[in-house]
Every structure is written in C-alpha cells, then in structure tokens.
Amino acid sequence: MTLLADLSTPIVMGILLGGLYALIALGLSLVFGVVKEINVAHGDLVILGSYFGYVAMTIIGIDPILSLIIGMPLLFGLGFAIQKYILNRAFRISMDATLIICFGISIILQNTYQLIWTPFPQGLTTPYALESFSAGPVRFPLTYLLNFIAALVVMLFLREFLRRTYLGRAIRAAAQDRKAAHLMGINTDQVYAFTFAIAMACAAIAGVFLGLTFPFTPTSGMPFLIIALGVVVLGGLGSIVGTFVGGIAFGLAQTLGGHFFGVAAQMLIAYTMVLVVLAVIPRGIFGR
C-alpha cells in the first residue's frame, strides 16, 4: 500500500511535532483554564526559555536540557512575580486590561531579546540536536522524538499533580468556581500566582526543546503563540490531556497539509483548520 507508506512519514512527523506543540501550549492552557487570562505573551515567555538555554549553552557551557535545573525554578519565580504583582492587579481592573498588559509584556520581551541577542536566528545546536532517528521506513530528527517524550512526561506529571496534591485540587477548584473556592479557605490570588508559575516552568521546558528543534529569533514568540492558541482551541480549555491531543491534531494538520498542498502552505492549512474548529465548536473538542 504505497499510499500508506507515503503517508507514514508525515503522520509520524506530525504526531511527534505535535508533541512539541503540546508542550508549548500546556502552560497557556493551564493559565487560560484556571485564571481565565489569555496570556498573549506566552510565546515570548517560551522563547525566554529558549534564550536561557542558549545562554546556558554558550556562556556557561552546560547542556540546555540540563540547564533546566536552574532555568525552571528561575522562570517559576518570574511567573509567580508577574502574576502576583502585575496580572492579579490587572484582573481586578478588567479583562481587557489584562489582555493589553500581557500584550505590553510581549512587546517588552521581544524587543529586549532583539537588543541583547540581535534579530538573527539562534539555535541550541548541541551535537544530538543534529542527529536523526529511524523507525522503519520513517526518518526524522532525534529532537522530534525527545520533544514528544518530554511532552508526555510533562503532561503526566501535571495531571498527577493536579489530581493528587492540595494545591493541584485548589487550582482545579478555583478554575471551576472562584467564589466557592474562596469559601473553602483558598487564597485564590496565591493559587493564581502558583498556576502562572507552573505554566512558566512548563514554558521553560518548552523553550529549551523548541530551541533544540528549530532556530529561533526574538520574534518567534508570536507564531508559536498562535500555534499554541490553535492547539488550545482544538483540544479545549482547561484539559491537560485535551491540550496534548490538540497538539497532535495540529501537528498532523500541518504535516499532512504540507504533504498534500506543498510545504509553503502547511501553516496556512493548520491555521485554517483552527479557525474552522473555532467556528464550529467554539469550546474546542475537549472543552467545558
């Protein structure tokens, strides 16, 4: 069946690529589902993770994935501070204010990157980043597989965290009914700060893996934000597993679209699919 064999490469690539997309989108989905904020700076924050990995690799000389030991707590703290001191306050003003402030943060980040690291593309070019991997007839970059594994691990970890810990339950409760959460003795301001911090830690991981897979520039945040939004829309808000599935769906749309309509059109196909899904199921496939 040559058709299937022909398709096997884009299918496998799509699924694996989807893993990276899911990884990028997880943080966004969490914040969106719980705090009901649309963080348009999310893409830029992921790229912050990429640049951090870059600094770790070029200046300090550690492997980017290893550098996450420092990178994750760093971004966790940053996220906590941003939510606690800026976004919680913005939330009290209005939803629009929150959107615009996130937008402002995005501008600040993008241009700071440009200032420090020039507009030219960078990449986390570790030796294994350039390797490929073969599974049967299909050949793909090793990093694609690493991304997928990382996404799976993070997703499972998050899911268990949300299920089994007090904070995790508090996060889910605050997402479902804020007022009732207050009455349970939950300090929602703090819970939101933790949620954003966790999202940032995810973004740190996503950033490093992104940097290993693709070259990135100061403005790479936006396209990946749009992808992440697409993934979240597909998979539905507030569902960790949904985001994972959404990521895979998006990845497949991209690779299969590219396969049938040409590489130049692949992003277009994927975005169009997002718009179509949004139009038909405004809540996404798994959404509540």
Next chain:
Amino acid sequence: MKVAIPRLRGGLTPLIAVIVVLALFPIIGVPSVWLLYLFLFFIYLAMANMWNLLAGYSGLICLCPAAFVGLAGYTLTIMTWLGLPYYVGIIPGGIVAALFAMLISIPVFRLKGIYFAIGTLVLPEILRLVFLLWKPVGGPLDGGGRGYTVHGVAELSHSQVYWFALAIAIASIFLMRYILRSKLGSGLAAIRDSDSTAASCGINVFNLKLYSFVIAAFVTGIAGAIFYIYQGFIEPTSAFSIRWLITIILATVIGGEGTEEGPIVGTIIFVILYFLLARYVGISLIIQGIILVSIMLLAPQGIMGKIRKTRTYRSLLQLATKF
C-alpha cells in the same frame, strides 16, 4: 449625574479653526519633517478612533487592524498596477477591508471575549502567509519577496498626501461624533456593558457589532491605503505586522479608551514619543511596552480619564461650550 457615553460637549468652532490651520500648513511653508509627523498623526488618529469605537464603545477588543490596513494597501497597489490613478484605489481599499470584516464577522462574532481576541489575532498572520504565497499582479520577476511598488506615486508631493491624511483624520473625528450621538451609539454603550442585557432590551446585538466592525474596517482601510500611497511600497510582513496594533492600542489607551478625545490626546503623545525615540530604535519599543503596562496598571482610564475628574478640566469645558 454620570454621563453614560463620555463625549466632548461644545461647539464646532474651535475644531473648524484647527482644521483650517492644519490644512494651510503645507501652503505656508511648514517644514517637511513636521508634515511627515503630522501625516503619521492623522493616519494613526483615524485608526485609533476606530479602535476606540470597537474596544472603548462596543466592547470588541479587535486585534486585527493590520488585516484591514494590509488588505486596503494591497487593493490600492493592485489597482495602480492595473493602470488606474492612485487616488482611485483609496475607497476600494476601504471597501475590501469592510467586506473582509463582514465575511469574518460571521464566525468571529460567535466567539465571546477571549475567543474573539484569539480569532482576530490569527487573521493578520493568515493574511501575511496568503500574500507571501499569492502574487496578484505582475510577472515572475515582480513581487520579489512578495513586495510591490505602488505605481504612479513617485512624483507626489508631501502636501498632496498630507491633505488626504488630514481628510481621513477629520472624517474619523466627525464619524465618531455622529455615531456616539446616534441610536447606534447608545446601542453600543448598552452592548459594551452587557451583551445579554442589551439583547433583552430588544437591541440586535449582532447587527450593531457588525456595523461598528465594518465601519471601523472601512476607515482603517482607507487610512492604510493613504499610508501606502505615501510609502510607495508594500510587502506582506510589514503590511500585516503586529506593529499596527501596538501603535493603535498605545495611542488609544494612553489617551483613554471610551472617551471621545482620548484617541486625539493619545495619538499626539504617541507621535511625540515616536519622534523623541526615533534614534533609539531598539529601546523605543521596549519603552512603549513599559508605558503600555504602566498606564493600564496605574491609569487604566488613560490621560483623559484622569483629567476629566479634575476641576480645571470642567471649567475649561464650560468655557469651550460658550462658543
């Protein structure tokens, strides 16, 4: 007593005086650089007014003005390639933008708040990709990088383009005035506060949102087309760039969303800022971002919001209404 729709009271006389003075600038020999900044001011003002119409008065945070700008720009450019004089393409540019708005309103208006923002955010990006792939006019060597020059504008003087821009800026101001005092205006104010309440009062929420969206697209498109007459060159990445949105949001928000004078004040400040920061290219945007965040946190009502509350303003206003 609280005024439901904040608007500028007072007569037309001061406004007309200002307009006449501005129109005379090119004739009386104002330096070109000033004309340029005024030109930008007029273009941004028209766009800021429209964004204000959507965000400040209709409760629609539209993140896709770049779509309208780019589409109108390309329409104008294509028409000049078809041999038509440049000014013929201005209105069609606006119309194309308006048609686009009508088209996407169907799926996009079904989305509430946040989803609407997402939907509109993606649109300019999609259009950018479309125009990177699609070569509407010209042979294989033209449109390299998918950019096109605008034909027939090379000999235009600064003054001519200036007057077009002045015209659209004035039009946008009068349009805002008119809308806010009309039934559309009160309907929009109701919608901004609450969709469902407005609907239960018999307001056709979808239609009103559609009207303001289409009008905003039309005017923004025209302003964009005029911009490209000046620039003489269009290409997808900058035409559909998010910079349009940044500029417009900043201008509107600094001045004060939801007020009639807000965009005017905000755009003035924005252009001044632009002028001051012109040589520090890297930092200027960072500063713009910091200003945006600070304003939203500290003075979400913008400058006009703060000023309105002072007594000096009130007395000035009383003075102004005497004319």
Next chain:
Amino acid sequence: MTQETLLKVNTIDVFHGSFQALWDVSLSVKLGEIVAIIGANGSGKSTLLETISGLVHPAKGSIEFEGKNISALEPFQIVNLGISQVPEGRRIFPDLSVLDNLIIGSYNRKARSERAQNLQRVYQLSPVLEERKNQLAKTLSGGEQQMLAIGRGLMSNPKLMLLDEMSLGLAPILVNELYRVLREIRERGITILFVEQNVRRSLTEADRAYIMEAGRVVLSGSAAELREEEKVKKAYFGA
C-alpha cells in the same frame, strides 16, 4: 450560666457598588446555638452571610468573631479562624469527585492534619457520600449535592457554620433529613447560623431568629417568642 458570644455583627452597612444592601444590621450568635435569619428574596440575607465570610466588606460597623474584629479580613483568613459557609445553590465543584470536594474542604492548614477523622465523621453523617466518593460531584442528585456541600463545610473544622438557603429546591423529605443532620452537627459542638425563606420550618428548628426585610432587621427574638408574635403570624402565616 450565660453562654459566650461567638459572633457579633455590629450595625453594619453594606453596599454592592452604589446600591445599599444592608442598613444598620446587628445580630449575635452564642456558642452552641442554632440561629436563623429569615426573610424573602432580596431582603439581604445572603449579603449578610457574604459579609460575615469576608467576600464583601462593610462600609460601616464591624463584625467580631470570638472577640476579634474580622471585618477587614480576606475570606481565606476567615475560614482559618473557624467560620465555614455552605453557600446558596450549593456551589460544589462539579468536575471534582465527591472525595476531592471533601478534601478541598480541609484546605486550610489547621484542618489538614485532621482530614482523615473529619472524613470519617462526614461519612457517618451521610453514608451516601462514602458510597459515591469517586463519582464526579455533578452527577449527584440535588439532595446529595446539598449533603456534599454541608460535608465539605464540615471538613474545615469550623466553630461556626453558615448555611445559605440549604433547603432550596429540595423535597420536604430531604429537607427533614438535612435538618436532622444539622441537629447532629450542633450535638458535636458546632454553632449554626442559617438563612431561610421558610418561616415555619425555621422557627421550629432554630433557638433564636432574626427577621429581615429590605436590608434591615425588623424583628428578633427567641423562636418561641416569634412564633407568638402577632406581626409574624399575620405576615407569614396569614392569621
């Protein structure tokens, strides 16, 4: 022996935006009592509970709990002090399991260490909750959800429990069961302040009651007194 006052509300005014919801409202609840706040819709009873729980703050007046002024505290701090509310409409977390709902009830630091015992006590009060502990809360019936909400309120080890219209929308037989549970809760030493629309039932179950109308307390006294009171008879029992 006089009982000590657990909760004291002193002439509070409460606003929702520019609209005044409570005017000069005072009440007190003594340790071990069951006190009712009775009134029709819009009389301000829910606002009163919201204010005690810290979701809203009084513009004038104060609220004291165990002698401490709590009017400016955040809701989570008030839960920590020992006041728990079972809100109107139950407001259980629909996509959490019954067990998770109960566990969330013990979120505050002090209650966490006693989680296991409290859970057992709640199961004793309502065995059906134990049966359904792994079901999603939204799949429970109305009566079961109300039981869950009460159980959840108990998990925080409260000294004072506030209940907002717990019998709303429930059949009389279920309401009986709920009041039985309430009495048992009082047996365990927890003071109760509940809000109700049903006058007759309230005056049967409570020791004392306050009657509210349009944001003010218009009558108060022991349940027995109020049952005899002419105005009450006329207004609510249509004598």
